[in-house]
Amino acid sequence: MKKSVFLGTLSAAALLGGIASATTLEDVKARGELLCGSNAGLAGFSAPDANGVYQGFDVAMCRAIAAAVLGDPMKVKVIPLSSETRFTALSAGEVDLLSRTTTWTYSRDTDLKLDFVGTSYYDGQGFMVKKSLGVSSAKELDGATVCIQTGTTTELNLADFFKSNGMTYEPVPLKDNAEAEQQYSAGSCDVYTTDASGLAATRATFADASEHVILPEIISKEPLALTVRHGDNEWADIVKWTFNALLTAEEFGITSANVAEQAAAPGTNPEINRLLGTEGELGAMLGLDKDWAVRAIAAGGNYGEIFEANIGASTPIGLSRGLNALWTQGGLQYAPPFR
Amino acid sequence: MTIAMDPPKAGFRLSMLLYDTRYRSITIQVIFMVLIVVFFFWLYENVVTNLKAAGKDFSFAFLWQRSGYDINQMLVQYSSDSTHARALLVGLLNTLFLALMTCILATVIGLIAGVLRLSKNVLVARLMEIYVETFRNVPVVLWIVLVNAIMAVSMPEPKEFRGENPSAQMIFFDSVAVTNRGIYVPEPLFSRSLGNTDIGIFLISNDLLAIIAVVLASIWAYRRLQANATAVQNATGIRPVTWWKGLAIIVLPLVALLAATGFHLGYPELKGFNFVGGVQARNSLVAMWLALSIYSATYIAESVRAGILAISRGQTEAALALGLQPGLATRLVVLPQAMRVVVPPLISQYLSITKNTSLALAVGYMDLRSTLGGITMNQTGRELECMLLLMGTYLTISLLTSSLMNVYNASLKLKER
Numbered sequence: 001m002k003k004s005v006f007l008g009t010l011s012a013a014a015l016l017g018g019i020a021s022a023t024t025l026e027d028v029k030a031r032g033e034l035l036c037g038s039n040a041g042l043a044g045f046s047a048p049d050a051n052g053v054y055q056g057f058d059v060a061m062c063r064a065i066a067a068a069v070l071g072d073p074m075k076v077k078v079i080p081l082s083s084e085t086r087f088t089a090l091s092a093g094e095v096d097l098l099s100r101t102t103t104w105t106y107s108r109d110t111d112l113k114l115d116f117v118g119t120s121y122y123d124g125q126g127f128m129v130k131k132s133l134g135v136s137s138a139k140e141l142d143g144a145t146v147c148i149q150t151g152t153t154t155e156l157n158l159a160d161f162f163k164s165n166g167m168t169y170e171p172v173p174l175k176d177n178a179e180a181e182q183q184y185s186a187g188s189c190d191v192y193t194t195d196a197s198g199l200a201a202t203r204a205t206f207a208d209a210s211e212h213v214i215l216p217e218i219i220s221k222e223p224l225a226l227t228v229r230h231g232d233n234e235w236a237d238i239v240k241w242t243f244n245a246l247l248t249a250e251e252f253g254i255t256s257a258n259v260a261e262q263a264a265a266p267g268t269n270p271e272i273n274r275l276l277g278t279e280g281e282l283g284a285m286l287g288l289d290k291d292w293a294v295r296a297i298a299a300g301g302n303y304g305e306i307f308e309a310n311i312g313a314s315t316p317i318g319l320s321r322g323l324n325a326l327w328t329q330g331g332l333q334y335a336p337p338f339r
Numbered sequence: 340m341t342i343a344m345d346p347p348k349a350g351f352r353l354s355m356l357l358y359d360t361r362y363r364s365i366t367i368q369v370i371f372m373v374l375i376v377v378f379f380f381w382l383y384e385n386v387v388t389n390l391k392a393a394g395k396d397f398s399f400a401f402l403w404q405r406s407g408y409d410i411n412q413m414l415v416q417y418s419s420d421s422t423h424a425r426a427l428l429v430g431l432l433n434t435l436f437l438a439l440m441t442c443i444l445a446t447v448i449g450l451i452a453g454v455l456r457l458s459k460n461v462l463v464a465r466l467m468e469i470y471v472e473t474f475r476n477v478p479v480v481l482w483i484v485l486v487n488a489i490m491a492v493s494m495p496e497p498k499e500f501r502g503e504n505p506s507a508q509m510i511f512f513d514s515v516a517v518t519n520r521g522i523y524v525p526e527p528l529f530s531r532s533l534g535n536t537d538i539g540i541f542l543i544s545n546d547l548l549a550i551i552a553v554v555l556a557s558i559w560a561y562r563r564l565q566a567n568a569t570a571v572q573n574a575t576g577i578r579p580v581t582w583w584k585g586l587a588i589i590v591l592p593l594v595a596l597l598a599a600t601g602f603h604l605g606y607p608e609l610k611g612f613n614f615v616g617g618v619q620a621r622n623s624l625v626a627m628w629l630a631l632s633i634y635s636a637t638y639i640a641e642s643v644r645a646g647i648l649a650i651s652r653g654q655t656e657a658a659l660a661l662g663l664q665p666g667l668a669t670r671l672v673v674l675p676q677a678m679r680v681v682v683p684p685l686i687s688q689y690l691s692i693t694k695n696t697s698l699a700l701a702v703g704y705m706d707l708r709s710t711l712g713g714i715t716m717n718q719t720g721r722e723l724e725c726m727l728l729l730m731g732t733y734l735t736i737s738l739l740t741s742s743l744m745n746v747y748n749a750s751l752k753l754k755e756r
Contacts, residue, residue, distance in 0.1 A: 084713060088722055091393065112720035113394050133612075143611040145520055150700075150709070151717035156407045159419035170520075170613065171409050172623075173703040173714070182488075187496040188519045188622060190612050230394065 024096055024228070024235035025069065025287060033075050036062035037095035040080035042177050043201045044310050044317035045101060054078035057310040058099040060300040061120055061226060061243065065097070068242045068292040073299035082176050084151040087112055090229060097239055098227035101195060103153045116225040117240035122323035122332050124218035125154050126196035128203060131213050133190060138217035142167040147180045147189035149173075154194050157220040177202065195222050197311065197319060204316040238286055245293040247335035248275055249302035251326055256301035263294045275338045282338060303333065390723070399728075401719040402427070408714050410705045412621060415541035423715045428540070430710030431732060437627055437706060438693040438736075444632035445692060446685070449639025454669065456644050467640070475637035480698050482634050487626035487702040494519040500609050509607075516607050516614050521621040523607035523614045530601030546600055553592050560588045623704035627696065635692050642684040646677035679751055686744040690737050697733070707732060 028034055038046040038058050046056040054076075063073035079095050086102065089095050091113065101123075102108075104116040127138050135141065138161070148155055150173035162169045172189045174180045181202050184192040192199065196218060203209050226243060228236050249255070252272050254262055259276070266278040273279035277290030286292065300306050307324065311317040325331025356366045390397060402424040409419050414432040417425055456467040474482070495507030497518050509516045516523040533545035564581055572578040607617030650673050658668035697708040707729065716725040 084717055087717070087720060107718075108720070141612075143613055143615070145613060150703070150714055155714065156419075156718065159407060159409045162409075163419060169409075171411050173411075173705065173709065175700060175703070179703075183491060186491040186519060188491040 067299035118243035244335035448636035452640035453643025482630040646681035
């Protein structure tokens with residue numbers, strides 16, 4: 001009896017250990033749903049709309065990927081993550097990717113075993129203060145109380161900025177944007193610091209938005225990137241090239257309105273033909289079918305359309321393209337060739 | 340009888356392991372032990388394999404790297420150039436500080452509420468009952484967030500103290516400022532300070548050491564004085580008048596020391612964005628302290644009430660019959676006996692207060708959970724190491740607290756000879 005129980009336990013252990021994790025692509029297909037780690041509420045980037053469906057720039061990236069892989073942009077389950085829990089959630093496989101204003105850094109890429117596959121938004125850390133304080137530069141913030149989201153790169157940049165300028169400050173660590181917004185508007189801190197895009201998004205939600213000013217200093221580089229687990233290169237390629245497809249689509253003027261028409265028959269531009277699957281086998285190289293890019297573009301439009309619809313100049317967030325313009329228009333967004 | 344004295348001649352057979360009651364329990368225990376060992380070995384193997392698969396190693400070397408972040412409340416010196424281990428220490432001290440302050444306040448409130456709940460005054464008893472039932476039946480984290488929100492929203496901003504006709508004013512003769520960033524109180528300063536002693540991990544103020552030494556010496560001298568007076572009283576029957584000597588022994592050396600070191604108070608002053616000088620009790624600390632104390636006090640109040648009810652009514656009656664006032668009867672006769680019943684549940688209350696301090700992240704109080712288990716874990720990505728360290732630290736704190744309280748409990752127990 002002793003022996004059989006022992007062997008039974010062993011075989012059970014072997015069985016449990018034997019359920020080797022399939023690749024992320026297989027998991028997603030089997031599940032029929034893409035698990036997208038994003039912000040719980042950051043207007044314009046990822047926030048629930050009036051119907052409780054998550055919308056925004058970061059969510060649109062996930063919808064494009066879901067459209068490419070699963071054929072339906074709505075088959076996305078947005079998992080709201082705090083800046084503290086996001087990496088653990090990704091490593092543990094609770095989400096398939098992070099599209100959550102996550103800065104691409106050396107140590108995260110190497111030590112945390114993450115892979116950053118495309119910079120969806122080039123950002124930098126800024127400061128927001130109330131106009132009534134009469135501050136016009138971040139160099140005048142000596143002695144200020146600063147609200148900050150804990151567990152982010154901004155926390156380290158802030159310490160470095162004040163140290164290198166020989167100034168002191170009082171950090172008020174908070175766990176997410178909502179908390180920080182509340183404390184800042186209650187006046188328990190003078191300054192709120194996070195990525196400049198996040199500041200603009202937060203300011204847009206204030207009733208007295210014009211009473212707040214974002215200071216001119218940008219104290220860091222914050223390339224906000226799509227993030228996947230290290231080691232599953234096939235999945236990383238899918239995320240990377242779906243994002244590149246959106247950029248290339250903007251470059252060649254393919255929009256959600258005309259993508260179906262252009263994909264109907266091969267056109268004169270071979271790169272468009274390869275992207276839209278009317279020529280060559282690019283989809284198969286990625287492990288997808290040949291219409292993957294068509295569906296991704298049809299989901300929310302190309303990169304420029306997604307930008308303008310969620311955070312662009314016509315929205316309450318009102319961000320200009322700036323560094324995020326295409327390379328052909330003086331920006332940094334540049335996709336490698338589809339070849 | 341005969342069977343027991345006559346052991347079976349047949350030798351040991353394997354089936355006896357299962358069918359012989361003498362061996363069966365041992366068999367079961369051995370099987371159970373093996374299962375436990377196998378389970379833990381499997382758990383360990385699983386962790387090691389998965390860490391390897393994720394390409395991560397298991398190492399505590401990150402503790403000696405530069406932390407890079409700032410902490411607002413520091414009981415020892417710390418800057419963003421310090422190590423993660425140092426940040427751990429700062430967080431640990433903040434946890435202990437909060438736990439200690441909360442245990443003290445919760446005990447005081449709990450003792451009062453527990454006694455008052457048994458009051459003959461219906462209004463007072465009912466009010467205490469409402470307090471206990473409301474506060475202990477709502478999750479403590481909600482109280483913490485509520486107190487923090489009240490502090491942040493309803494207290495004046497520092498800038499409201501400025502100008503010709505400020506809308507907010509400092510209280511207690513312009514010495515204490517209550518703002519929505521915390522409460523600023525005067526700090527003790529020494530113009531002819533004795534300096535600090537570096538004991539390796541942190542600095543200790545020599546002024547503080549000197550004050551403690553002088554006070555202890557004064558108390559010892561006062562005890563000698565009283566013992567002397569008692570001896571004289573026993574010998575002659577007349578107790579010498581000692582009150583002015585006692586007062587002099589207690590007060591004069593301390594005053595002399597404070598004068599010699601140039602003791603004065605540093606008042607908080609509005610400079611730039613914030614008050615400067617004085618000691619700042621941050622909102623997060625005040626919110627944690629008040630909310631946790633008021634919440635935990637309800638449990639202590641119930642223990643105290645149970646303790647008092649456990650004392651036979653005859654004890655009170657006897658005390659009253661001796662002519663003691665009701666207040667004195669409670670304080671001198673009932674409470675000391677009730678403490679025997681109260682202390683064991685009090686121990687577990689202190690333990691849960693210590694563990695509940697880990698809710699501090701909700702309001703951004705930089706305790707152990709927020710420094711080591713929050714920022715350090717996030718910046719280094721060492722989840723397993725940080726969590727093991729955290730668990731180990733809380734376990735150590737709890738075991739130390741409970742052993743200290745057990746010593747106290749043993750000293751209170753009924754001495755049976």
